[in-house]
Amino acid sequence: MAIKVGTVFNYLQLPNVSKFAFVINKRQDGTLIQKGLFVYTNSSEGFLIGTIEEIVLLNEYFADALTIKAFNNNNNPNILKGLFPSDDFEFAIAIVKCLGLIIFKDKDNQEIVRVQRMSYPASPGKEVYMVEEEVLNKFLGFDSKAGLNLGRVKVTNSEALVNMNRLLNKHFAILSISGGGKSYLTSVLIEELLIRNKDFGTPSIILFDVHGEYLYLKDIPKFKDRVKIQDISYFQIGVPKLSAYSFKKYQEQISSVQLRELSKYIKKLRKEKQKKNQYSLTDIIKVVEEETDGNKSTKQALIGWLSELERLTLFGSQENPSLDKVVNNQEITIFNFQKEVSIRKKQIIVDYICNRLFNLRRNDNIAPFLLVVEEAHQFCPEAAHSKAISKPIIEMLAREGRKFMACLCLISQRPKKLSTTALSQCNSKLVLSIKNPYDLKHLMDSSEAITKEYANIISSLGVGEMLLMGNAVNYPVFIDVRKRKFKLRDEAKSLAQFCLDWQKKELI
Ligand SMILES: Nc1ncnc2c1ncn2[C@@H]1O[C@H](COP(=O)(O)OP(=O)(O)OP(=O)(O)O)[C@@H](O)[C@H]1O
Ligand SMILES: [Mg+2]
Structure with a gap:
């Protein structure tokens, strides 16, 4: 059964579409009203859910400076308390930030059809209840059946x-x-x-x-x-899995001319059937060295960059x-x-x-x-x-x-x-x-x-x-x-x- 926590009332400019205030019921059953608690009320649009954003304690008796002065001047405030039941004047109100409306499929509120934005305020005089765990889970989008349990929701402890x-x-x-x-x-x-x-x-x-x-x-x-x-x-990085461009990524200094050369050599290696596509960086360097045509300085520079990469001991003929x-x-x-x-x-x-x-x-x-x-x-x-x-x-x-x-x-x-x-x-x-x-x-x-x-x-x-x-x-x-x-x-x-x-x- 839903636990009733209070009644919507007019407070300052509230209720409006995004907020409402309610007077908190005197605690009878030990239910603790806290900031962050999820509550709902029946608005004209449906179940309006919100979280308590602020709690304010009011006491009319202490709203007047003169009364407080009289209270303080008296040597024994307890006598005054006996005469005026100031504690009875105290009441707590909660300001609720509206989050959305739950639209149920049927009257017994079992199946949620959708959650939608509200466009009309809560009604003063209506009762406010704590949101039950099952409804809250659906409202928040939790998965009660197969969800990952990361901990507990603050305040509600679900x-x-x-x-x-x-x-x-x-x-x-x-x-x-x-x-x-x-x-x-x-x-x-x-x-x-x-x-x-x-x-x-x-x-x-x-x-x-x-x-x-x-x-x-x-x-x-x-x-x-x-x-x-x-x-x-x-x-081990599998060298056959790398394109010439990947080498440039790992060795930025490789120029575009060198890159073109490199892709030529890689293509050549890939064609070599006896290698069965299992060549390493050493093999690429060897091919560059053995190649007779092409610009010598381009080749030398390329060999330099590739050897530097080779020293990282990361590149093998097979990935591991x-x-x-x-x-x-x-x-x-x-x-x-x-x-x-x-x-x-x-x-x-x-x-x-x-x-x-x-x-x-x-x-x-x-x-x-x-x-x-x-x-x-x-x-x-x-x-x-x-x-x-x-x-x-x-x-x-x-x-x-x-x-x-x-x-x-x-x-x-x-x-x-x-x-x-x-x-x-x-x-x-x-x-x-x-x-x-x-x-x-x-x-x-x-x-x-x-x-x-x-x-x-x-x-x-x-x-x-x-x-x-x-x-x-x-x-x-x-x-x-x-x-x-x-x-x-x-x-x-x-x-x-x-x-x-x-x-x-x-x-x-
Ligand atoms: N949920 C938790 N329950 C209990 N103890 C926790 C929890 N979260 C963190 N701790 C404690 O805090 C310590 C630090 O946490 P953790 O190592 O996860 O921090 P980190 O954010 O990964 O830090 P870094 O950025 O330095 O890697 C952990 O050793 C653990 O004892
Ligand atoms: Mg860490």
């Missing part, structure tokens, strides 16, 4: 069962200051995808793990078979791991970048993997996937001067991936440094605490749903508190991110404990 299709398909970004809980939230999301019922359909996950934070997943018995770790030290094999439904492949320090090398690898995955997916050769990019500002920065090799492909994935069921999740602690093109394509945003005013402004610029009011709340969020907004939900909603079900070994260890462990190690 489970936040985010619809997977809505969250993943139009890309999403996880943003906060360092230590705000982005990686934690990501692992909660990964847990949800890995334990999701098989019959519901779940994409493959590919994750670029810059700090080795997700390797613990492999140690969890339940996930053992579904987690694959690929150490970047063993990563084979990217068409690593993408499997409901499995996660973690590319561990922990030991790699060269940002250029990291960007080349990310560029290669993204290009390959995108092409494979476009031709329907691999399963639909979710690509999670940690520290996305390193791979897809905004500033024109920090030219990142991997930026164009990430922007392309952000723009076009959706059509091919290639989903993108960008994680960053500096939204301002992240490409606006990529960020604005991330339709859903999971925003944890952000304090930096420049980052907040950038976020407001990239998403019109983030108003000044939301920006203020975002800056005051604590660790593990997030605002979910965009395509994943019908209305922005604040969520307490749940605890991980499966724990990282060192999670509870403090800095002091790490120091003590180190001391012990030194003694040995």
Whole structure:
């Protein structure tokens, strides 16, 4: 049964189309009325849902300065209180921001047909009720049957069962200051995808793990078979998969004349049947060296650039791991970048993997996937001067991936440094605490749903508190991110404990 919380009344200029006020019923059953609570009233258009935006306590008795003076002058205010029951004059009112109308299919309010905008105010005198969990889930766009449980909705404390299709398909970004809980939230999301019922359909996950934070997943018995770790030290780019243009991408100094020459040599190698399309960068260099005609200095320069690339020890005759094999439904492949320090090398690898995955997916050769990019500002920065090799492909994935069921999740602690093109394509945003005013402004610029009011709340969020907004939900909603079900070994260890462990190690 619906819990009644108050009655709509006229207060200042309210009710109007976007707001109404109600007098809060004296608490009888311990139901706590709080800011942020979802309530509804029957307006002439249907079920009008809103959230409590403000609570005001009024007491007519204390509205007059003279009374307060008399109250304070008396040596024993309790006597006065006995004479005048000032507490009885106190009442609380709530100001509600209207969110929308629910139109039900039938009279018993079971099936929601649609949610629409309101065009007429609530009626004074009408009762106000708390929104029941089931209705709220439908109203917010949660998926009670197969949703990803990311935590609990603030105030109402109901489970936040985010619809997977809505969250993943139009890309999403996880943003906060360092230590705000982005990686934690990501692992909660990964847990949800890995334990999701098989019959519901779940994409493959590919994750670029810059700090080795997700390797613990492999140690969890339940996930053992579904987690694959690929150490970047063993990563090999398959040279036969690269066009001459890709080499220019990785080695900017290659001129257009050299590029033309290079594509000639690559064509020649591809024709060599005995190589079976398995040639390496050394083979290309050899062909250039052996070629008798052509401009000598062009060749020399080209050899120089290619040798420099060769020294990165990234280019082999075959790709390793084979990217068409690593993408499997409901499995996660973690590319561990922990030991790699060269940002250029990291960007080349990310560029290669993204290009390959995108092409494979476009031709329907691999399963639909979710690509999670940690520290996305390193791979897809905004500033024109920090030219990142991997930026164009990430922007392309952000723009076009959706059509091919290639989903993108960008994680960053500096939204301002992240490409606006990529960020604005991330339709859903999971925003944890952000304090930096420049980052907040950038976020407001990239998403019109983030108003000044939301920006203020975002800056005051604590660790593990997030605002979910965009395509994943019908209305922005604040969520307490749940605890991980499966724990990282060192999670509870403090800095002091790490120091003590180190001391012990030194003694040995
Ligand atoms: N929902 C949560 N519940 C409990 N603890 C949390 C939660 N979210 C974050 N934490 C704690 O906060 C710490 C920092 O979180 P996390 O490593 O996810 O931050 P981050 O945003 O990824 O930081 P960085 O940008 O530096 O990578 C974690 O070690 C964890 O203990
Ligand atoms: Mg992190």
